[in-house]
Amino acid sequence: MQSLAPAIVELIIVVGAMALLMVGVFSGKKAFKTVSWLSVGVLVVAMISTVSLPVERTYAFNGMFVIDGFAIFNKILILIGAAMAIMMSFDFLAKENLKRFEFAVLILLATAGMTMMVSASNLISLYMGIELQSLALYVLTAINRDSSRSTEAGLKYFVLGALSSGMLLYGSSLIYGFAGSLDFGEISQAVAVESVPFGMIFGLVFLLSGLAFKISAVPFHMWTPDVYEGAPTPVTAFLAGAPKVAAMALLIRVLFDVVPAMQDQWQQIIIFLSFASMAVGAVLALVQTNIKRLMAFSSIGHVGFALVGLSAGTESGVASVLIYLTIYLVMNIGAFALIMSMRRKEGMTENINDLAGLARTRPGMAAALAIFMFSLAGIPPMAGFIGKFFVFMMALEAGLTTLAIFGVLMSVIGAFYYLRIVKIMYFDEPVGEFDVGPSRGMKIISGGAAALIVLGFVWPAPLIAAANLAATSLFM
Amino acid sequence: MIIQALTFYLFATIAVAAGFMVIASRNPVHSVLYLILAFFTSGGLFVLMGAEFLAMIMLIVYIGAVAVLFLFVVMMLDINSVDMKQGFLQYLPIGGVIGAILAIELLFIVSSWSFGGDTSLIAATARPVVSEVGNTQSIGLVLYTDYIYAFQAAGIILLVAMIGAIVLTHRSRPGVKKQNITNQVHRTPESAVELKKIPPGQGI
Numbered sequence: 001m002q003s004l005a006p007a008i009v010e011l012i013i014v015v016g017a018m019a020l021l022m023v024g025v026f027s028g029k030k031a032f033k034t035v036s037w038l039s040v041g042v043l044v045v046a047m048i049s050t051v052s053l054p055v056e057r058t059y060a061f062n063g064m065f066v067i068d069g070f071a072i073f074n075k076i077l078i079l080i081g082a083a084m085a086i087m088m089s090f091d092f093l094a095k096e097n098l099k100r101f102e103f104a105v106l107i108l109l110a111t112a113g114m115t116m117m118v119s120a121s122n123l124i125s126l127y128m129g130i131e132l133q134s135l136a137l138y139v140l141t142a143i144n145r146d147s148s149r150s151t152e153a154g155l156k157y158f159v160l161g162a163l164s165s166g167m168l169l170y171g172s173s174l175i176y177g178f179a180g181s182l183d184f185g186e187i188s189q190a191v192a193v194e195s196v197p198f199g200m201i202f203g204l205v206f207l208l209s210g211l212a213f214k215i216s217a218v219p220f221h222m223w224t225p226d227v228y229e230g231a232p233t234p235v236t237a238f239l240a241g242a243p244k245v246a247a248m249a250l251l252i253r254v255l256f257d258v259v260p261a262m263q264d265q266w267q268q269i270i271i272f273l274s275f276a277s278m279a280v281g282a283v284l285a286l287v288q289t290n291i292k293r294l295m296a297f298s299s300i301g302h303v304g305f306a307l308v309g310l311s312a313g314t315e316s317g318v319a320s321v322l323i324y325l326t327i328y329l330v331m332n333i334g335a336f337a338l339i340m341s342m343r344r345k346e347g348m349t350e351n352i353n354d355l356a357g358l359a360r361t362r363p364g365m366a367a368a369l370a371i372f373m374f375s376l377a378g379i380p381p382m383a384g385f386i387g388k389f390f391v392f393m394m395a396l397e398a399g400l401t402t403l404a405i406f407g408v409l410m411s412v413i414g415a416f417y418y419l420r421i422v423k424i425m426y427f428d429e430p431v432g433e434f435d436v437g438p439s440r441g442m443k444i445i446s447g448g449a450a451a452l453i454v455l456g457f458v459w460p461a462p463l464i465a466a467a468n469l470a471a472t473s474l475f476m
Numbered sequence: 477m478i479i480q481a482l483t484f485y486l487f488a489t490i491a492v493a494a495g496f497m498v499i500a501s502r503n504p505v506h507s508v509l510y511l512i513l514a515f516f517t518s519g520g521l522f523v524l525m526g527a528e529f530l531a532m533i534m535l536i537v538y539i540g541a542v543a544v545l546f547l548f549v550v551m552m553l554d555i556n557s558v559d560m561k562q563g564f565l566q567y568l569p570i571g572g573v574i575g576a577i578l579a580i581e582l583l584f585i586v587s588s589w590s591f592g593g594d595t596s597l598i599a600a601t602a603r604p605v606v607s608e609v610g611n612t613q614s615i616g617l618v619l620y621t622d623y624i625y626a627f628q629a630a631g632i633i634l635l636v637a638m639i640g641a642i643v644l645t646h647r648s649r650p651g652v653k654k655q656n657i658t659n660q661v662h663r664t665p666e667s668a669v670e671l672k673k674i675p676p677g678q679g680i
Contacts, residue, residue: 061625106636138640
């Protein structure tokens with residue numbers, strides 16, 4: 001008799017999503033509010049249920065599903081990201097006439113896919129998680145179906161996503177062919193030989209390409225700016241947070257659970273992805289005028305920085321990636337809460353220049369946004385600095401001096417465009433006022449995130465301890 | 477044995493020829509019909525390999541559902557294949573290069589697979605004993621037990637696809653008259669029928 005207990009988080013979310021679908025269909029006009037709040041409730045219950053999960057590595061479902069400290073850590077991050085995304089979406093969707101209860105249900109189902117991704121221990125469960133997540137995200141991106149930008153973004157994301165799934169499957173089939181198994185553990189035994197078969201390396205390259213698409217690492221980043229810009233802003237806020245965490249966690253699991261024996265081979269790939277992502281993220285962001293596009297390039301750059309820690313290929317390297325991702329998630333939630341509050345009488349604005357003189361018209365909002373920008377740039381005394389500090393340290397410890405120096409250079413270039421926003425807010429003449437300030441919910445979310453960012457610099461010990469614990473469980 | 481080989485070559489030739497005709501024929505409806513032929517013959521090839529379940533899936537899902545759906549779409553959309561082939565020559569070089577690279581890669585992989593040094597990996601590949609259970613039966617044995625997780629996940633993915641299709645296309649149209657059975661049943665003769673007294677010879 002197998003136990004279902006290790007999959008409690010997924011079960012709660014999926015059953016909750018299906019129940020809420022019924023609630024939504026039968027509760028008529030009030031469906032949107034009811035379902036949205038209830039889905040936040042489902043996510044909170046799922047978060048609480050993680051305490052019942054074992055920190056030691058436990059398998060379920062005939063070895064297709066694994067739970068360990070690493071999975072739990074990432075699941076909590078994903079659940080926080082999803083709950084925040086739903087809470088941030090209320091005002092925006094109401095104002096833009098997008099009050100559809102399916103929004104929250106789709107976010108729940110995407111979240112279920114992500115939690116499945118971080119617990120994958122078999123190529124089939126890996127693919128199932130990715131597909132569940134992606135399919136829900138494609139629909140969410142196109143959910144504003146009367147806007148051509150949103151539908152175009154959805155279509156682009158779908159076509160390119162299907163291509164990346166194809167690459168991933170091609171790679172998986174090669175790995176299956178050469179290892180003779182779909183199970184992560186058995187594959188890792190099969191590659192632990194003197195000379196790894198050529199096809200195995202090929203399969204790994206294709207698998208990593210598919211995963212690099214999901215974390216939008218260069219050269220698989222082409223979709224990111226268009227999708228981030230076209231999607232409704234709450235969806236962008238969601239896309240930039242939880243799915244990145246899930247895909248990065250999956251990448252880490254594949255690298256350390258499936259092919260630890262091929263570290264020489266994959267390290268080169270990760271180092272290349274890291275170099276390219278940092279460069280593209282920093283340089284192309286300089287010329288953006290749309291703040292959502294800017295955040296897209298910024299997320300590409302941040303993936304590059306996170307990969308610096310991963311290229312170290314050590315346990316503390318993994319811990320540094322987890323620290324980085326956590327801080328990145330908090331910064332993103334806060335920044336997007338403020339971006340969604342950029343509303344004029346005639347509608348939403350996304351132009352960076354519309355922020356001019358914000359410090360005079362809305363000092364609180366400007367101060368909070370400035371905190372997030374400083375943190376994204378990695379300037380102390382913000383938590384963003386801690387994240388960057390750890391990944392670069394780990395790279396130096398692993399002897400990747402060039403990569404670390406290049407990373408520091410790129411964060412200097414990146415600092416320019418983050419600080420440009422601060423300059424526009426504080427030193428430019430106001431061009432007009434936002435007609436309503438952030439709503440109470442947005443104030444709480446962005447204020448809380450800003451407080452966490454500052455607190456993360458002053459007292460990072462709990463985060464570091466948790467990340468270390470998670471990383472250790474991956475190597476047991 | 478000779479009959480099996482002959483059947484194989486017959487099916488294989490037809491499959492390749494049909495596959496070629498899918499991209500070569502001028503009429504899109506013919507293309508879809510050739511596609512059905514290709515599916516059918518590859519179903520035959522599966523039977524030859526002893527994979528009768530896959531052959532049935534090929535028939536039911538690919539021909540019965542997917543190809544027929546293609547046929548509907550092609551007939552409804554009135555696609556002009558001359559327009560579609562306009563960019564063909566333009567994209568031929570880049571497409572050819574990518575195809576060639578893929579072919580070379582496949583060649584590398586296959587060669588390393590057949591002649592590689594360590595064959596113990598491949599020998600360890602689990603393979604069910606064909607003589608003991610048919611493959612439909614063996615799939616049935618593991619699908620709802622060992623692979624229940626993947627099976628359920630696939631079900632949820634299909635649910636997402638369904639929600640997505642409804643979210644993106646369903647519009648509630650105002651002013652549509654629908655049958656309401658409760659209202660119909662609750663109608664009484666008093667509310668439905670009005671009796672008028674008509675004096676003779678005058679009309680209403």
